[in-house]
Amino acid sequence: MISKLDSVLLAKKKFIFHYKNMRWAKGRHETYLCFVIKRRVGPDSLSFDFGHLRNRSGCHVELLFLRHLAALCPGLWGSDSAGVRLSYSITWFCSWSPCSACSHRLSDFLSRTPNLRLRIFVSRLYFCDLEDSVEREGLRMLKRAGVHITVMTYKDYFYCWDTFVARRKTGFKPWDGLQQNSVRLARKLYRILLPCETEDLRDAFKLMGL
DNA sequence: ATTTTCAAT
Numbered sequence: 449m450i451s452k453l454d455s456v457l458l459a460k461k462k463f464i465f466h467y468k469n470m471r472w473a474k475g476r477h478e479t480y481l482c483f484v485i486k487r488r489v490g491p492d493s494l495s496f497d498f499g500h501l502r503n504r505s506g507c508h509v510e511l512l513f514l515r516h517l518a519a520l521c522p523g524l525w526g527s528d529s530a531g532v533r534l535s536y537s538i539t540w541f542c543s544w545s546p547c548s549a550c551s552h553r554l555s556d557f558l559s560r561t562p563n564l565r566l567r568i569f570v571s572r573l574y575f576c577d578l579e580d581s582v583e584r585e586g587l588r589m590l591k592r593a594g595v596h597i598t599v600m601t602y603k604d605y606f607y608c609w610d611t612f613v614a615r616r617k618t619g620f621k622p623w624d625g626l627q628q629n630s631v632r633l634a635r636k637l638y639r640i641l642l643p644c645e646t647e648d649l650r651d652a653f654k655l656m657g658l
Numbered sequence: 659a660t661t662t663t664c665a666a667t
Contacts, residue, residue, distance in 0.1 A: 472661045479664040503664040510664090544664065574663060583663095 457614035458482070458500050466543040467571045467605065469629040476572075478502055479544045481509040482612040485520055488535040488565075496521075496536070500612050509542070510550040514557060524564060535563040541600060541608050545570040551586025555593035567596045569604050573633055576640060584640045591641050599634040602626060 458480070466480045482500040486493040497520055503509040517524065523534035546554065546568075558566060568590070575583040590597060600608075602622060609620035 470662095472663095474662060476663070477665050506664085508664050512664095542664095547664070550664085572663080577662095 458612050460613055460615060460618065463609065463613045464623070467541075467600070467608070468623055469571045469600065469626060469633060470623075471629065471632075473572055476543065479509045479542060481513055481540050481542045482608055483513065483538060483540040484611070486537045486539075488537055493537055498611060508547060508550050510546050510554060513540070514553070521564070524561065533563055535565075537565040537567070539567045539569070541569045541571070541604065541612075543571045544574040545572065545576065545583070545597070546586060546590070547574055548582035548586035551583075551590050554595070555589045558593045558595065565594070567598075569598050569600045570637075571600050573599075573636060573640075576636065587637070587640055597637065597641070599630055599637050601630050601634075 462480070466476055466478060480500060480502050483498060484495065485497040487496045501509050501512055501516075504512060507515075513520075521534070521536045521538075524536060526533070554566070558564060573583075575581055576587070578584075587597060598604075605622065605626065606620050609615060
């Protein structure tokens with residue numbers, strides 16, 4: 449099934465420009481979100497839809513995605529004809545990590561929608577340089593809400609190129625520094641999410657009465 | 659050494 453949002457594939461140049469994980473990403477005043485939606489049926493996950501979105505008219509792309517969710521995941525609320533509530537798994541690949549406001553909105557939404565699983569891959573970290581940035585806290589909140597956030601690696605770019613880009617048999621050609629930048633950002637994200645782990649551990653110890 | 663960021667001109 450082709451998404452009603454954007455049946456057109458992403459242009460090669462746009463993909464490369466916006467997903468390039470360089471340290472000083474000048475002029476990326478847009479954010480792209482490539483998504484794959486799977487429907488969970490018993491133990492199986494069936495591919496259901498895919499596509500990409502871009503932020504528009506002051507609305508961040510994550511919120512735009514939420515706005516279209518009802519159309520993208522029929523039966524996510526309520527139930528189908530057999531009276532069964534449907535479960536979905538969504539994986540998205542975003543050129544920027546979410547801002548704090550979007551993280552809050554997403555966490556809030558997901559906590560009220562347990563039949564939806566979300567996995568987020570990001571190419572670059574948005575405003576995460578300062579130790580006490582609200583963006584960092586937002587990412588931790590997402591993690592606590594059960595979202596798996598990961599920095600994109602070569603295989604993820606390769607997959608996106610294959611899936612979302614109008615590539616016409618052109619193979620994915622990694623840019624200089626892709627690997628190093630990915631490793632650097634993954635370490636950074638790891639350190640950002642670390643306090644989250646220790647909190648979880650403390651909770652676990654408390655539960656065990658230690 | 660320093661550079662940027664879901665714009666605003």
